[in-house]
Amino acid sequence: MTVRLTVAQALVRFLANQYSERDGVEQRLIPGCFGIFGHGNVAGVGQALLQAARTGDDDLPYHLARNEQGMVHAAVGYSRMRNRLQAMACTASIGPGSTNMLTGAALATTNRIPVLLLPSDVFATRVASPVLQELERPDSGDVSVNDAFRPLSRFFDRVWRPEQLPSALLGAMRALTDPAETGAVTIALPQDVQAEAFDWPQELFARRVWHVARPVPEPAAIARAAEIVRAATKPLLVAGGGVHYSEAYAALRAFAEATGIPVADTQAGKGALLWDHPQAVGGVGSTGSPVANALARDADVVIGVGTRWSDFTTASRTAFANPDVRFVNLNVAAFDAGKHAGASVVTDARAGLEALADAVEGYRVGDAHLASYTEHRERWTRVVDDAYHLGHTPLPAQTEVLGALDEMLDPRDVVVQAAGSLPGDLQMLWRAREEKAYHVEYAYSCMGYEIAGALGVKMAAPDREVFALVGDGSYLMMSSEVVTAVSEGIKLNLVLVQNHGFSSIGALSESLGSQRFGTSYRFRDPATGELDGATLPVDLAANVASLGADVIRVRTIAELRDAIVVARAATRTTAIHIETDPLAPVPSPESWWDVPVSEVSALGSTREARKTYEHAKAGQRPLVTPAENREDDR
Template structure:
């Protein structure tokens, strides 16, 4: 058997350079690049291997220097999301804190069902030098390291103690990365001494491999059950999730909606599944959805969920669907999600499932009265949105006006990236998606600091599109370092910094819960009260962005903001736009609820009043929605 002598790290790099994904006859490099930050755990292993690959041409795996380990995982997730999970990036980090910095990114990827490959360095397999610098010793076991924290966060985890174990680990990692029902963070931990160890590898390990990404078709009996439930529906509603977009099933959804007349609402990950101006599109559903979608959800007798995991925001903490006999049909590639709400399980790819449903329900159409109702609700809601985005709020603009102006100034092919704070809720409520990829909001983990790093990955995946990182001051202060990476790589981002001097979302939530916005504003400590309620802090985020290499435009008005967007779109390099908004400006009500418990007893009158309101909403919650047939 022919062999080639390489170190473990060199073998990893060469293997990754030969992996491809395939769907619908189109092949893609599965892992066309590697982010990394080097330290004593990987500088002699993965760093040397990546350098050698570049110098000798032995493997095609470009290296990108990130500035924060969490940030590079966010970038890989943004990359995979943009490319519909057909491609992703690898991330290598040094032992100890370098690797554990990736934990948050791993959780985000797995929660959002996004493939990322993590290659954390690990302790010495030989135990020749223990405790090594940055090793966390466990008195109860010598084979435990901090990387074991990746186990519950990963859809696949392995540690390569010996070179002989590497092929199985790598093949298992690729299998999970390309499985749409199981994908998420995939972790292969590499002890630092093993990375540099040489071994004679079979040349077959480095053969070109193509991993097919399947489109499972519905099981006939399950399809019959789903069709029977849908045929009996009088007030059906489609909930379109991210699975519609990842399966490239937006056209199939459009055909199904038009054929049946069923209205379509969307989740955060599913926004753009059906474009906002389509006659069947009724907006976002749930806690931060549209009043139109939530009114339809309350009365729906059948809910067809497509590619959704039914998060608490989507179901308004299980208060959205109030019809006593409501039934669920769940079309999902993952059986775990298809089984939720005891619905009829239709385990299949979103596109193949929709095509089968369209054919089976060719003679079904909702009644004229129902169509008239949802169109009127949508027309009414569009007027609410128009008012919110042209509010004319003074003296500072409302955040809704900033979002509205951005929406109107962006082309359909531009992409907005967001994740945390008050903006995801306002975006789902107000954004009008003109393209299936225009809206990229990470709201599975809603990770503060994702925005700029995630946008970097989006730009890598879509270099021909303008990418807007929309970030509040709270998230900006969590992680802005990848501005430096965007400048270094010539990957132009447009960073919009919305300054409202604190945590707007949690401030509003705190007030609703009777906690009076405690600890949610960026203020000096007040010597009189002892609280952080003094004057505003003199923080200049625009100057900070400029110091990281971005061109900066400061604006104070919506007209100035529009001009700044024009300038940023014409610019050749990363540009930041800074605008201050009023965190107390009004936003429309979604008509939905979110279950955040309130203190049952309190000496504060505000908390007692909030608890009474909470108890009223809690009474409408349905912890287990019955009536479906698995």
């Protein structure tokens, strides 16, 4: 039996019948499609989506986005909130519409989050070439701008002929549901092929369930890891995003409680062990807590669970200073498990923690180690309390804004952030009270993710309040998905933190001897020729109101607390606008991040910063297990 459909109609029907399954729970794999139509896809994918909606057959719900990059961010937020068991599709027109998705593709792959990208492409027949928005290359007739997706995607294919669609779709679904190999998945669709009819086998559209694996660890690998852990006197566990995606919360708690091993977390792993658990010591690395960073410096064994060991986590390879430190890496991806020449255990996080717990049964850290980090943790709690209630004037500190939110939000409310100074302050200070309540995109740290990502989070968890914290830099780069939220009736809470510039890069610039050059939003001063004149009269509150959101302007932390209550109770997207002092003090993480300083300079500030840089850089090390400590050399 065959059915005659266009390529786009077949694509939509196929996607509507794909399901994922893990632990016996099934859900739609592709629950919907974001899109912006142009001449490249309006008659293809656009027509197919309309037909599906109007006929009620194999419907794939369509959501009109306002920015192609933004819709990929929303898809990432959705999938991450669903622990990578579902992935939204994103369709865009030829040329700029499709290449606008490139940043989102890079973000998805860097974060290991599945999204399905459907960029429109040039005519396969080339009958009308060059078509509008086509990039011509004199040396290659089969290259289009969509080839830029190749290095950014975990799977890429281009459907030049209808016959190629089934294999492309099956390959795409495999990559979307592979926890070790997932990321952006791209199927480029020539615009003429989208509208071309073909006789498809009926079996292509049958209900298909993709089983998301929980790889179990090799017993010998667990035995090697257990031997290392049992010999540890000052161990530290670092929980990454893989703990969330595996839903390994109970396994992590049980392991920490049985062994007494302190648990630090990465940006993606925050909340894996709640902040008030006795073994939780906060974020580790460049923006972590002094508690976790002190433990990292002395650790003789570091157990990484579901982390890719970014430079922020390792403090640019200065965090783990013990010359004899050894790594045990539990990760579903062999690529990440093998980092730092550690004992590599390729495994699902939950399965790996359960197996390791059994293998080290009876092991527990010494009382002195437990008492030491417990005391340090209690001191740090008081420091955070002080930062949350700083009483800074005349403008409040950003840490006070976070304090008001942390104390006023319900434990299930989700905070979303991505770029600027807020991620660092959040990782250091935020007290996660529920496993999925902290959502900071910090693998790509993409300005503009906040509102779009929050839209996806809210779509994935409609029963939870979602708060997007947005600095003025990120807001001005991408506020477009406020309109999408308003049009869809999706309620978001936006906290617009206005500090008239790039706070994070301003502070970094100053530490590098560049005196905050080019980081403030100011008029150009005719006297100096630089952008150091009066503050620009940018009114973010008026802007977001013009996009359809309700707005609450506040000046004090007391007013902010009242506004949070009002926003949570509202039924429409609501923005709270508050101005903060970018120079207000923030506690030190007692850590470092490698950003090179000019080796020679005519500026004294730069020369002094270079001295500090060279001193810190001397502490960098390759994080390769010493040869004398390897099992095969014993």
